[in-house]
Amino acid sequence: MRDTSGVTRESAAERHAISADLIAVLVAAPNGNPVVLTVKDGSALPSGPFELIHRSLQSGLRNWVEQQTGHPVGYIEQLYTFADRDRSSDEPAGRVISISYLGLTREEPSHRTPPGSWRNWYEFFPWEDHREGAPEIIGDIIVPRLRQWADEAEQQDERQNRLRRAAGAFGFDDRHWNEEMVLQRYELLYEAGLVEEAVRARGAKVAATVPGRAMTGDHRRILATGIGRLRTKIKYRPVVFELMQPSFTLLQLQRAVEALAGVTVHKQNFRRLIEQQDLVEETGEMSADTGGRPAKLFRFRHSVLDDRPAAGTK
Amino acid sequence: MRDTSGVTRESAAERHAISADLIAVLVAAPNGNPVVLTVKDGSALPSGPFELIHRSLQSGLRNWVEQQTGHPVGYIEQLYTFADRDRSSDEPAGRVISISYLGLTREEPSHRTPPGSWRNWYEFFPWEDHREGAPEIIGDIIVPRLRQWADEAEQQDERQNRLRRAAGAFGFDDRHWNEEMVLQRYELLYEAGLVEEAVRARGAKVAATVPGRAMTGDHRRILATGIGRLRTKIKYRPVVFELMQPSFTLLQLQRAVEALAGVTVHKQNFRRLIEQQDLVEETGEMSADTGGRPAKLFRFRHSVLDDRPAAGTK
DNA sequence: CTTATTATACTCAACTAGAGCATAATAAGG
DNA sequence: CCTTATTATGCTCTAGTTGAGTATAATAAG
Numbered sequence: 001m002r003d004t005s006g007v008t009r010e011s012a013a014e015r016h017a018i019s020a021d022l023i024a025v026l027v028a029a030p031n032g033n034p035v036v037l038t039v040k041d042g043s044a045l046p047s048g049p050f051e052l053i054h055r056s057l058q059s060g061l062r063n064w065v066e067q068q069t070g071h072p073v074g075y076i077e078q079l080y081t082f083a084d085r086d087r088s089s090d091e092p093a094g095r096v097i098s099i100s101y102l103g104l105t106r107e108e109p110s111h112r113t114p115p116g117s118w119r120n121w122y123e124f125f126p127w128e129d130h131r132e133g134a135p136e137i138i139g140d141i142i143v144p145r146l147r148q149w150a151d152e153a154e155q156q157d158e159r160q161n162r163l164r165r166a167a168g169a170f171g172f173d174d175r176h177w178n179e180e181m182v183l184q185r186y187e188l189l190y191e192a193g194l195v196e197e198a199v200r201a202r203g204a205k206v207a208a209t210v211p212g213r214a215m216t217g218d219h220r221r222i223l224a225t226g227i228g229r230l231r232t233k234i235k236y237r238p239v240v241f242e243l244m245q246p247s248f249t250l251l252q253l254q255r256a257v258e259a260l261a262g263v264t265v266h267k268q269n270f271r272r273l274i275e276q277q278d279l280v281e282e283t284g285e286m287s288a289d290t291g292g293r294p295a296k297l298f299r300f301r302h303s304v305l306d307d308r309p310a311a312g313t314k
Numbered sequence: 315m316r317d318t319s320g321v322t323r324e325s326a327a328e329r330h331a332i333s334a335d336l337i338a339v340l341v342a343a344p345n346g347n348p349v350v351l352t353v354k355d356g357s358a359l360p361s362g363p364f365e366l367i368h369r370s371l372q373s374g375l376r377n378w379v380e381q382q383t384g385h386p387v388g389y390i391e392q393l394y395t396f397a398d399r400d401r402s403s404d405e406p407a408g409r410v411i412s413i414s415y416l417g418l419t420r421e422e423p424s425h426r427t428p429p430g431s432w433r434n435w436y437e438f439f440p441w442e443d444h445r446e447g448a449p450e451i452i453g454d455i456i457v458p459r460l461r462q463w464a465d466e467a468e469q470q471d472e473r474q475n476r477l478r479r480a481a482g483a484f485g486f487d488d489r490h491w492n493e494e495m496v497l498q499r500y501e502l503l504y505e506a507g508l509v510e511e512a513v514r515a516r517g518a519k520v521a522a523t524v525p526g527r528a529m530t531g532d533h534r535r536i537l538a539t540g541i542g543r544l545r546t547k548i549k550y551r552p553v554v555f556e557l558m559q560p561s562f563t564l565l566q567l568q569r570a571v572e573a574l575a576g577v578t579v580h581k582q583n584f585r586r587l588i589e590q591q592d593l594v595e596e597t598g599e600m601s602a603d604t605g606g607r608p609a610k611l612f613r614f615r616h617s618v619l620d621d622r623p624a625a626g627t628k
Numbered sequence: 629c630t631t632a633t634t635a636t637a638c639t640c641a642a643c644t645a646g647a648g649c650a651t652a653a654t655a656a657g658g
Numbered sequence: 659c660c661t662t663a664t665t666a667t668g669c670t671c672t673a674g675t676t677g678a679g680t681a682t683a684a685t686a687a688g
Contacts, residue, residue: 017366018332020397020411052331052409056398081395081413083334084370095366097334097411099395251634269677271636292634293684565665583646585667606665607653 017094020050022061023219025079025226026069026103028118029243032255035118036223037069042119044216045223050099061101070112074242075104077233079225102226104242121227122262123213124220127170128182128227130263134171137211142194143172145210149192166192179261182228186221195220231261238279241300247283249295250274279304331408334364336375337533338415339393339540340383342432343557344422346569349432350537351383356433358530359537364413375415384426388556389418391547393539416540418556435541437527438534441484442496442541442576448485451525456508457486459524463506480506493575496542500535509534545575552593555614561597563609564588593618 024046026037039046046068054060058076065073079100122129127138143166150162163173169185171177189210190198196214214220233239240256254270274280280298287295338360340351353360360382368374372390379387393414422432436443441452457480464476477487483499485491503524504512510528528534547553554570568584588594594612601609 018334018364020332020334050332050397050409050411054397057396057411078394080392082371083364083368095364097364097371097413099411249635266677266679267634268636268638268679273676288685290634291686292632293636293686295635563666580646580648581665582648582667582669587645602654604654604665606655606663607667609666 018097019094020097020099021047022050022057022064023047023098023100023222024061024065024103025100025223026065026073026105027121027226027230027243027260028105028107029256029259030107032252032259034121034259036121036226037113037117038119039117040216041116042123042213043219045219047098057099058101061103065103065105068112069105071105071107073103073105075239077102077229079222079229100222100225102229104230104239106243106245121223124215124223125182125186125227126212127185127210128179128262130177130179131258134177138170138172142170142189142210145194145208146170146188146192149194177263179263180228180231182231183221183224186224190221197221227260234260238300238304241279244300247285247297247299249287249290249297250280251290251295253280253298277304332411333408334411334413335361336364336371336378336413336415337361337536338375338379338417339537340379340387340417340419341435341540341544341557341574342419342422343570343573346566346573348435348573349422350435350438350540351427351431352433353431354530355430356437356527359533361412371413372415375417379417379419382426383419385419385421387417387419389553391416391543393536393543414536414539416543418544418553420557420559435537436576438529438537439496439500439541440526441499441524442493444491444493444577445572448491452484452486456484456503456524459508459522460484460502460506463508491577493577494542494545496545497535497538500538504535511535541574548574552614552618555593558614561599561611561613563601563604563611564594565604565609567594567612591618 024037026046028035028037037046038044046065048064050057050060054063058078062073062076079102081097081099083095083097127135127142129135146166147163150159150166153159153162166188167173167175169181169188186195189195193199193202194208194210195212196209197218197220199209200214215223230239234257240253240260243256243260244253250271251267253274254265254267257270258264278301281301283297283299285297287297338351340360342349342351351360352358360379362378364371364374368377372392376387376390393416395411395413397409397411441449441456443449460480461477464473464480467473467476480502481487481489483495483502500509503509507513507516508522508524509526510523511532511534513523514528529537544553548571554567554574557570557574558567564585565581567588568579568581571584572578592615595615597611597613599611601611
């Protein structure tokens with residue numbers, strides 16, 4: 001605390017041996033497909049240096065994302081800032097501060113984003129998609145390996161502790177699956193040495209990793225943070241609409257929510273919730289291509305935002 | 315996005331014209347008094363440069379807070395990172411990135427913190443304390459001035475919009491008071507030119523400001539962010555316990571929650587909630603100095619943290 | 629005209645949250 | 659001792675919310 005202590009400031013040179021990077025988790029959900037913008041053949045999140053020209057961090061991010069994708073970003077939210085020493089091994093002299101953001105965009109790909117840039121995010125987290133029940137890799141691969149990892153602990157306490165954490169995160173041993181714990185699950189796997197990033201960082205231990213595409217540095221951790229945040233947010237803020245076309249059927253809306261949350265919801269209750277909260281209004285048109293009875297088309301009631309405490313889509 | 319675009323990196327010199335500051339909102343609640351650690355006679359939050367020695371941002375913060383206060387910080391959470399150009403007018407050449415944290419500590423002041431360092435946070439936000447009903451300044455001063463501000467808008471739309479936002483934030487015109495909207499309220503007052511910081515930044519407009527102590531730069535905004543975050547958090551995570559002594563009565567616990575939230579809660583329901591969630595266990599001892607019937611003493615059940623999804627004190 | 633598929637309306641039971649009533653246990657003042 | 663004030667603690671009632679199911683409507687495909 002420079003204000004209370006007698007600690008002197010470091011020299012300007014030392015103080016300035018710092019740079020900042022902006023990292024984006026940019027999400028879209030065309031036809032209920034949860035996708036994230038990637039670079040380098042899906043192995044990294046888009047990132048760029050924070051430049052002096054930018055008015056603020058957020059406007060800097062917004063600028064270059066829109067420049068790159070050609071689409072407006074509706075909703076932007078800061079995720080996390082870190083500067084861990086072991087994360088930025090590429091710049092031993094100075095220090096990189098990484099500031100990550102979550103952004104939601106309505107449109108998918110334009111000609112400006114090379115094909116393959118948008119990836120279904122469950123490629124990176126195959127254990128997170130429970131829309132058709134718990135994925136088999138959880139029971140077949142993840143749980144056994146986590147049990148093994150728990151057994152490897154020296155202390156009895158620690159064994160139980162590991163097991164409890166694993167069961168809580170992955171919902172086994174009569175615990176429930178909580179779709180919001182994306183980050184905790186990833187970190188648990190990391191700690192257990194079951195993801196490639198952990199093997200990479202700790203060298204040695206070429207333990208058999210669990211399925212799921214790895215990313216550069218800790219980009220996959222950042223992605224996990226973004227997905228987790230989004231899954232929490234949709235329950236109390238109407239952010240899904242940032243991902244929807246101007247008009248949509250209630251089922252399309254539901255599919256988008258399910259894509260993000262990775263779980264299915266009770267159709268009738270979903271509709272009840274959306275309607276009783278006045279989140280949408282009918283456009284008057286109908287959609288014929290439902291494959292069954294035609295559905296009413298709705299639009300988001302933008303005015304709810306300045307209305308009541310505003311709910312989400314729990 | 316340096317990875318997708320052809321944009322070249324700036325020179326190292328330019329890239330490094332950046333420094334980082336850590337700012338702390340450090341909270342305690344001795345006998346149900348919500349206090350925050352300040353410096354410079356209550357006009358600023360403690361802050362310090364991020365140094366290259368620090369292992370990470372969080373450990374850097376933890377280090378110097380514990381060094382300064384002499385007390386361990388239980389819970390630390392990142393608040394927000396910003397680098398707005400107009401906020402750091404003191405360093406026109408480079409750019410300061412400010413990373414703010416919320417920290418909770420159990421003990422109050424030690425010999426290491428000068429007296430007067432800990433301030434009741436309602437000195438800064440007198441309109442936020444509704445424990446004895448809505449403060450008079452809201453009806454007497456704030457609402458009338460906000461109405462006036464709304465009237466000053468050129469467009470009819472904008473007038474209504476301002477009024478709606480003000481009513482939603484401050485809970486008038488049959489809207490309910492929502493204690494979590496601390497930041498929104500501060501920002502509304504700022505926008506309306508009713509806090510000293512706004513007058514300072516925009517020069518001119520020596521409009522009569524509203525009561526409440528101002529702070530340096532946007533420290534008061536950061537404090538508002540911290541209080542708001544804490545008020546949200548206590549509802550779903552048992553963080554209050556970080557502020558309590560090892561053993562406490564349920565009323566003491568309730569008073570702490572009320573101090574933070576700025577509203578009172580129904581005593582019986584509060585107890586029901588705490589107990590049915592197994593957040594606490596009896597120590598077996600009783601407290602005699604309650605002024606009435608003696609109360610059982612409780613301690614926090616630390617194990618709940620790895621128990622169930624873990625609830626808070628809503 | 630039957631089957632599959634989706635849309636939409638309604639019901640019911642379990643649980644949660646807000647509010648109040650009642651009683652217990654102490655201290656202080658007569 | 660007895661009354662009053664104060665806090666602790668147990669219990670009930672009601673309204674609202676949530677999860678899950680039933681029933682019916684409207685379309686396309688065969």
